Amino acid sequence: MARRSSTYLVVASFIGGVEALKANSWQARLDKSLLSVDLGVGSRLRLFKKVVQDPLVQEDLRSAVALIQEQGFGKGHPAAIELLWPTGTTARSDIEGLTALRKQFPEALKDLQAQPPAFPSASDAPPLPDPATVLSNIASLATDQEKQKELREEAKDLLRQTPKGLETPKYKVVRTVDGPLFLGKPEPVELRSYEQYTVAKTSMPSGSGFGASGGAEGFNKLASYLFGKNAAEQEMAMTMPVAVSDSEMAFVLPRRFGEDAPAPLDGSTVAIEKLPARFVAAKAFAGLVTEEEVARQKTSLLEALAAAEEAAGVVPVDGGEVSVLQYNSPLTLPWRRRNEIAIVVTELDDASKTVEEQTVELEVAEAAELEAAEVEAEVAVVSWYDSGVRLS
Numbered sequence: 326m327a328r329r330s331s332t333y334l335v336v337a338s339f340i341g342g343v344e345a346l347k348a349n350s351w352q353a354r355l356d357k358s359l360l361s362v363d364l365g366v367g368s369r370l371r372l373f374k375k376v377v378q379d380p381l382v383q384e385d386l387r388s389a390v391a392l393i394q395e396q397g398f399g400k401g402h403p404a405a406i407e408l409l410w411p412t413g414t415t416a417r418s419d420i421e422g423l424t425a426l427r428k429q430f431p432e433a434l435k436d437l438q439a440q441p442p443a444f445p446s447a448s449d450a451p452p453l454p455d456p457a458t459v460l461s462n463i464a465s466l467a468t469d470q471e472k473q474k475e476l477r478e479e480a481k482d483l484l485r486q487t488p489k490g491l492e493t494p495k496y497k498v499v500r501t502v503d504g505p506l507f508l509g510k511p512e513p514v515e516l517r518s519y520e521q522y523t524v525a526k527t528s529m530p531s532g533s534g535f536g537a538s539g540g541a542e543g544f545n546k547l548a549s550y551l552f553g554k555n556a557a558e559q560e561m562a563m564t565m566p567v568a569v570s571d572s573e574m575a576f577v578l579p580r581r582f583g584e585d586a587p588a589p590l591d592g593s594t595v596a597i598e599k600l601p602a603r604f605v606a607a608k609a610f611a612g613l614v615t616e617e618e619v620a621r622q623k624t625s626l627l628e629a630l631a632a633a634e635e636a637a638g639v640v641p642v643d644g645g646e647v648s649v650l651q652y653n654s655p656l657t658l659p660w661r662r663r664n665e666i667a668i669v670v671t672e673l674d675d676a677s678k679t680v681e682e683q684t685v686e687l688e689v690a691e692a693a694e695l696e697a698a699e700v701e702a703e704v705a706v707v708s709w710y711d712s713g714v715r716l717s
Contacts, residue, residue, distance in 0.1 A: 359373075393405055406508055419660055428617070486662070488653065504626070505629065512610075519602060521599060546594060547574060547576045556591075564579060569648065606626060611664065612664070
């Protein structure tokens with residue numbers, strides 16, 4: 326069967342949105358050879374050699390130029406980008422992130438200039454490490470290959486959109502609806518069913534907002550709690566995402582501490598809360614979190630839910646309350662950062678029900694699903710055993 330040209334694929338993708346990135350396409354190979362943080366030199370060279378030898382490269386380059394010549398830069402530009410850097414490649418994510426930064430960077434700079442630097446108070450700042458402990462850790466690092474591996478992975482995470490190895494709340498994507506167009510493609514809005522999880526949260530100063538400078542104090546308080554400044558002196562692993570609303574910041578606690586979280590210190594502003602199972606609509610965006618960007622993303626999310634009300638089948642519980650979910654270290658490249666705007670929603674048929682009623686129904690449905698799976702597994706085992714008996 327003859328290979329279809331990438332020009333056909335990009336047209337099909339724009340019209341029907343059904344084509345996925347092929348792992349053996351020259352775009353995917355070039356992307357991995359140049360931008361993957363996990364490949365060795367030999368693998369990069371082999372992939373790049375296959376790209377150079379692929380006859381579709383020149384064909385697609387000519388097609389991209391023709392798209393711009395025929396449709397103009399404004400109309401042909403998104404299609405040309407999709408042809409050369411299709412959705413699913415790191416290069417495409419970088420282009421989207423850099424495009425978003427054109428608005429976000431001046432906004433973030435303005436925010437930093439308007440607010441004085443935020444320094445943690447002595448009571449909230451993490452304790453300084455003992456010098457002897459620091460020297461011991463350095464000596465250990467020089468000989469401990471496992472620690473060296475962990476350090477390399479942490480460094481790679483600064484280049485990843487989503488860090489590896491960090492625990493997140495469990496959820497299922499129930500369905501997806503189209504959001505606004507961005508570089509010629511609709512941005513997806515995911516409707517998620519979250520399981521219950523526990524957070525450590527703290528209030529933020531009035532007017533601090535969503536900007537990074539405003540959340541520094543809250544972040545330091547929660548980081549101190551997570552890294553051992555609690556009643557049990559229990560250190561916990563970092564998780565993701567960090568959730569920020571108008572007046573609160575929250576860290577997700579590791580699941581093993583969900584039912585027995587260490588108590589915050591007396592007088593601390595950190596509180597522990599169990600969040601019930603619920604539905605959430607979430608829309609991803611790259612780059613920096615600014616007040617203006619959050620406002621734009623909130624508007625886009627609400628408009629997408631309203632426009633696709635029948636397909637989405639949900640309505641916001643409180644249209645004015647959104648959270649920003651941030652997955653990356655502040656040291657991550659700005660255009661590689663993964664952020665999400667999220668809002669709690671309810672099924673249209675359940676709009677008149679309380680959150681508690683919806684939670685009970687969801688838990689009952691999940692329990693029934695689990696029971697059905699167990700019964701099916703038992704039937705399969707019995708059938709397998711019966712077959713073995715008959716054969717013997």
